[in-house]
Amino acid sequence: MTVNGKVDVRALEALASGGAPGADGAEAGARPATATERALWTIAVELLGAEPAGVDADLADLGLDSISTIALVSRCRAAGVILTARLVAASRSIRDLADAADALAARAVAAGTDGPAGPADEGVGAVPPLPIARWLLELRSFRRFTQTQLVAVPPGTGASGVEAALQMLLDRHPMLRATLTPDGQAVLTRPVGAVKAADVLRVAPGAAEATLAAEARATIDLVDPGRGRMLAALYLPDADLLALSVHHLAVDAVSWAIMLRALARPSEATGELTSYRRYGELAHRRARTDEVADQVPYWAAELAGAEWPLGSRRTDPARDRAADLRVATFPASPETTEILVGAVSREVGLRELLLAALGWAVRRWRPALPDVVIDLESHGRFDHLAAAASNAAASNAAAGAEQPLADDVDTSATVGWFTSVFPFRVPAPSEATASEATGSEVAGSKAVGSGETDGAPRLATEEGAALRRAAQATARRLAAVPNQGFDFGLAQSVRDDPRLRGAPVPPIEFNYLGRFDQQPAPGGWAPVTDRALHELLPDDPEPDLPLRYDLEVICAVGSIEGPSSPASLVTTLRANGNVLDAADLDALGGHLLDAVALLAESARLR
Incomplete structure (x- = not known):
């Protein structure tokens, strides 16, 4: 069977001929034949930096992991190919992925929707903290707890171009516009326009080494979630270099990849289909399920002996x-x-x-x-688990309420600390x-x-x-x-x-x-x-x-x-x-x- 529950004709033919599925040399080296396969092939080559041996080759052999999976889903959506991270994890090859994408597209058409997550989610309001964020909020002393990414700016961009690029990120991702409540115990996301890129961007001429050494900490010191400043940026025009510092409450490893892709390919970038706020709501709903409660003995046993010092x-x-x-x-x-x-x-x-x-x-x-x-x-990013919480709630809703698709969560373009x-x-x-x-x-x-x-x-x-x-x-x-x-x-x-x-x-x-x-970023912003x-x-x-x-x-x-x-x-x-x-x-x-x-x-x- 394929990942979509269909009979795998290619595997049956291989078995009938006395070989293993995918063992035939011509089949293993087959080139993409359908429009979906060709689109996926191009994206996989750009993302992983190498060509698969064929449409039936295992993408894991090229290094596809959980981080690059999110990047793959995001790039596919920009190219008009709808996938979810779970489908990518269940699919071994370009051909399997194309079958899964075509099946998902047909399902969306039949349901009369735009895809798994429907229209973009504005994500404005109180954000239920995920466990990692709750741990940080309880510490109190975290104002400058940032991650800093050095980014190559395309030559000729200039300060105005960098400002425009930062404004695009701020307007597209609600967590970059977040602030803390007065007691410092909760996060609120604000509407588009609440933060101006000009207010968080510093420009410093000079050689990269000397300028970074002198200005990096001063830039980080501008970050203050309590005052609604989740990021600060230092642009070095003489070196075409940007030091972008974002508070950890608003970013993780996958989020950096999302932002860099948006900078490099702004015409392909999408809004957040499922916001960090919505994901947090669904995670809190899931926490109340018996499935989570039943795991406590397992986790308690796993922690036994963890008290030993190094x-x-x-x-x-x-x-x-x-x-x-x-x-x-x-x-x-x-x-x-x-x-x-x-x-x-x-x-x-x-x-x-x-x-x-x-x-x-x-x-x-x-x-x-x-x-x-x-x-x-x-x-x-466990969209399918969050979606399960969404669907459980929907099944208990009043008759006639709008019902989401079973995988009505897509965080492949979402920035936040997941x-x-x-x-x-x-x-x-x-x-x-x-x-x-x-x-x-x-x-x-x-x-x-x-x-x-x-x-x-x-x-x-x-x-x-x-x-x-x-x-x-x-x-x-x-x-x-x-x-x-x-x-x-x-x-x-x-x-x-x-x-x-x-x-x-x-x-x-x-x-x-x-x-x-x-993951080279064509056009700069790498x-x-x-x-x-x-x-x-x-x-x-x-x-x-x-x-x-x-x-x-x-x-x-x-x-x-x-x-x-x-x-x-x-x-x-x-x-x-x-x-x-x-x-x-x-x-x-x-x-x-x-x-x-x-x-x-x-x-x-x-």
Whole structure:
């Protein structure tokens, strides 16, 4: 069957001929044949930076993940092809996606609607906080808690052009126009025109390095949600560079991709089909369901043992602040990065490989730690779960009330802080048995061993194969997490379940930001990943922010030496300097680089 419940004729023909579905060489390399397939092909090539082997090739092999999935949905909508993130996740190939899009379009026509989410949502008014926002609002000291993106401005744009681009973003996305209530405990979004770009834009001539060093913190200091200033921008005309600082209440990793696409392709950008405000309403409605309540024992068990410290004591939000952060960065070589990125599959993505590497590294760094329990950030947007809450309410509405489509939620163009955080136990290599190794891994291990005397080379190869199996075990554990962790925060924060509210916070948070080498922005407005420039930005935009974790581990793939340089996997460690010292970070960072190298070598030998 296809993802749309139809008989998969191509798969049946392949089986009848004695082959596996999609195994036929001509079929696997087939070019797009329909208008929908051709549109999807073009978008996938632009987004992922490489051509699929054919319309039946698995897009996951090119690195399609939860972040790029949202970008794919948004670009498809701009091209007139309607998809949802859930359909993308359920579809392996261009052909599957085209079938799903055509079926969804036919359904929308039959229902007399414009698509899954109908007309644009203005999203103005009180915003029910998602769990991550509620956590921040409770801290109080968060005025300058921003994320800053460096953006390459197209030459010739000028200050007036930058101002116009910022005004477009402000008018299109309600959370960029948000403010806090007088008590600081709630967020309100305001109508279009409430914020003028001219009031949040600073222009500073001079060389990029010197100007960023002198002006970046002063720009961040202008951000103040209590006064309705969710963003501030610093334009460097002599360098064609924009430093855009947005308060975290209004932005996340996917939101940055949405805004950069809107800047690069303003004619294709759409309004928000489902606003952040509406999504929050539906999430709060979902929190009251039995499905969320029934997950509490699972989450409580996952948090058992999370109280163990990594250093001299656990981090205490009452005494530890962002000003105490100790930061170190560890880039893998471009060669190792290329091999590792090429090793991803639908079953084991880059996030799973990195989690396995983290577990291996932590166990060597802190061998007495009984288990590696982390908080895992997820950047997925769970439109189908929010839609289920919407439909449940609609089914209880009075007869004759307007009924939405079953997937009447679409946040592919929505800007806001959607991040979900949930506890996760990283499996140890010992939890993955040797029988789970693929034949090529075992063969690779034997080949190396037969050519070497006993010692380090053979041991390293066996260690790499064990790490690969640990990544497979990690992928299985993640696949078994209820609703990819979305409901944990609802149960803990919105339901306020005491079994979770009083539970310890894991000592480590892991955040995989995705690949920044895949998404060039034609015409400019591309993210600048130059490491030297980013090091000039403050590590602690809000020095008074209470710390939550002993250690934050942040990974991303990008061209850190400039736009023409090869991509590197970069791991940034942000530690509470009151409990971990520089030697701790150096030791853990070294173990992480060793783990990544072992995984890459294992992949090379497969």
